[in-house]
Amino acid sequence: MSSKLSLGIFGSTGSIGTQTIEYVQSTDGLYSIDLLTAHDNYLLLDQQIELLKPKIVGISCKEGARY
Numbered sequence: 478m479s480s481k482l483s484l485g486i487f488g489s490t491g492s493i494g495t496q497t498i499e500y501v502q503s504t505d506g507l508y509s510i511d512l513l514t515a516h517d518n519y520l521l522l523d524q525q526i527e528l529l530k531p532k533i534v535g536i537s538c539k540e541g542a543r544y
Contacts, residue, residue, distance in 0.1 A: 485512030485533075490521040498525065 484501065488494045494515075501508045510529045515522040517538035526534055 481509040482507060483511045484508050485514075486510060487512075487514045488516070489513040489525055490515040490518035495521075498529070 484497075486494050486497055489498065498510070501510060510531050512533040512535075513522065513525055513529065513531045514535040515537075517536070517540065519536055519538070519540065522534070522536060525531075
């Protein structure tokens with residue numbers, strides 16, 4: 478298969494979200510993560526943005542939105 482499968486991860490900074498990102502990274506480029514969302518952990522979300530370069534990002538707390 479030549480094209481990547483696109484994923485969106487809702488709650489990317491939580492336990493299941495971070496485990497999903499670890500799995501995706503172990504698949505040698507099979508997936509691209511195009512969307513990430515988080516509730517309020519904007520510091521971890523920022524790290525994930527730098528690593529994964531998603532097209533769309535969302536955060537629900539206003540402190541993170543200002544960041």
